[in-house]
Amino acid sequence: MDELICSLEQLTYNMIQELEASDYSELSAFVEQRQFLVDAITELSHTNALSHQDIERLREVVKADDLIEKKMIFLKQEASDWLNQRQNSKVQRGAYENSFYGESILMDYKK
Template identity: 40%
Template sequence: MNASIIELIERTNEIVNQLEHCSWEELSDFVNHREKLINSILYSGGELTSETVAKLSDLRNNDDRIVAAMEKFKREASDWLTQRQTSKLGRSAYESSYSPDSILMDKKK
């Protein structure tokens, strides 16, 4: 079996076992590294045995769990941004955009 395939299997199993405890940075690094491994497998030009194809197919079964973890991080980031925007709007309502020393003059009609 190709070294890239072995590394892909090992890294995928590691990340799936640590999925509930990994940070978004670790998950992002894994996905980027996985892409490089898959590209090296595709462009290596070697024949894949039926055993290798079966193992790679088993790895694809973990994709739903990995995507779900990524979606969770996306929702958390979206919620944080929404909360930040709401807090910014509330804070700006109390901040004055005029000088408190200014004098307001009305015209009599």
């Protein structure tokens, strides 16, 4: 149990240190690894009772969730803004690239 909690602490604190430079793929890998550890701790806690010290260590790890969640929300908003900008540029490009060529007439007058 102690090894799992130690791994969870190490994984979480490493992520916090690298949080500013982290991108979506790194956060996604972190969440998958963290979920594996949390599932293992949960499974072991059914057979072995958690000590008061273990509970306090887990509470400290959970305190980091706010920082990680803020970074995830920031990345989500950034991706949403990029998609909106891309959609707007498609609309603007579509307005200029309409099929007016077949309907236009060019007349050249010689004097």
